[in-house]
Amino acid sequence: MARLNVLCGVDEAWCSAMKEAVRIRLRIDATVTRESTGDILDQVRREKADPQTDVWWGGTGDAQLQAADEGLLQAYQPPSSAAMLPWADNFFDLSGGHSAGIYAGALGFAYNTDLLKQRGLKPPACWKDLLDGTYAGAIELADPNSSGTAYTALATLVQLFGEDEAFKYLGRLGANIRAYPSSGSAPVKDAAHGETLIGISFIHDAVTLRQAGYPLEIVAPCEGTGYEIGAVSIVKGAKNPEAARAFVDFVLSAEGQATGAGAGQNQVPSNAGASLPPGAPDISMIRMVDYDFATFGSADERSRLLKRFDSEIRGIP
Numbered sequence: 001m002a003r004l005n006v007l008c009g010v011d012e013a014w015c016s017a018m019k020e021a022v023r024i025r026l027r028i029d030a031t032v033t034r035e036s037t038g039d040i041l042d043q044v045r046r047e048k049a050d051p052q053t054d055v056w057w058g059g060t061g062d063a064q065l066q067a068a069d070e071g072l073l074q075a076y077q078p079p080s081s082a083a084m085l086p087w088a089d090n091f092f093d094l095s096g097g098h099s100a101g102i103y104a105g106a107l108g109f110a111y112n113t114d115l116l117k118q119r120g121l122k123p124p125a126c127w128k129d130l131l132d133g134t135y136a137g138a139i140e141l142a143d144p145n146s147s148g149t150a151y152t153a154l155a156t157l158v159q160l161f162g163e164d165e166a167f168k169y170l171g172r173l174g175a176n177i178r179a180y181p182s183s184g185s186a187p188v189k190d191a192a193h194g195e196t197l198i199g200i201s202f203i204h205d206a207v208t209l210r211q212a213g214y215p216l217e218i219v220a221p222c223e224g225t226g227y228e229i230g231a232v233s234i235v236k237g238a239k240n241p242e243a244a245r246a247f248v249d250f251v252l253s254a255e256g257q258a259t260g261a262g263a264g265q266n267q268v269p270s271n272a273g274a275s276l277p278p279g280a281p282d283i284s285m286i287r288m289v290d291y292d293f294a295t296f297g298s299a300d301e302r303s304r305l306l307k308r309f310d311s312e313i314r315g316i317p
């Protein structure tokens with residue numbers, strides 16, 4: 001069996017399902033390790049001189065655009081390019097042919113309906129509502145350095161309100177933040193388990209948890225919101241290039257994309273021939289910013305915004 005090392009940015013359940021699918025369908029014995037998006041970027045950077053990773057699969061594509069910018073990825077034109085939806089075509093072009101879009105998903109937040117009732121609080125409907133003092137210590141947002149979800153939130157707020165207003169907003173939101181966990185799915189999982197009232201997350205993540213029976217109400221914020229394009233790339237200098245190309249071809253195929261729904265995931269797939277998971281949020285019904293992936297995925301801009309977040313919001317020098 002061919003060997004392959006994959007760093008996986010999607011939910012654990014999908015990482016495991018894909019490992020099994022490529023073992024059966026491609027006869028590839030893949031090591032599939034789940035990490036948050038920013039942590040994968042750091043690892044690929046650290047391994048630059050001697051890459052141990054062949055494929056970076058999943059997680060928000062902005063960090064893969066940054067990696068392409070930094071010369072860490074191998075250009076590859078998958079055979080399924082003709083079947084991709086237009087937003088995935090645009091993403092592929094933006095990456096200079098180094099990274100392909102695999103799914104899209106809108107950002108939002110979700111609250112625990114049992115806790116809201118117990119505490120007699122008003123349900124939040126807008127980003128601005130999250131500043132209300134009644135939610136003090138009751139909101140989680142991941143750390144945007146490690147989490148692609150939280151970086152999408154940071155870039156979304158900048159695009160919605162302008163940069164200085166967005167940082168003022170995040171500063172005030174900080175008073176209500178209970179924790180900044182490293183993983184992007186932690187806030188909504190903590191809301192599902194009643195450990196926090198509100199979690200800022202991708203809406204499809206919250207849908208998966210609600211389908212599992214957790215008491216969550218999902219909010220597409222009234223001011224509008226941003227979205228991610230999840231991506232896949234081959235690392236420059238990958239030691240298993242043939243298996244890496246076969247893996248990328250598979251995850252972009254309609255069959256490979258169906259493994260997401262099979263593992264309970266609700267992202268919108270990028271292959272026009274892949275069926276939409278039945279619970280996938282209808283992103284055409286959500287008020288969406290015209291998300292500028294070129295700017296917010298550029299190495300300079302992403303690094304600058306993260307630095308500003310650390311110093312102004314977290315007080316990290």
Ligand code: PLP
Nearest residue numbers: 036037059060147148149183184
């Ligand atoms: N989980 C799901 C379901 C996602 O769609 C994404 C983004 O691509 C992530 C996790 C990303 O994780 P993190 O925010 O920890 O980088």
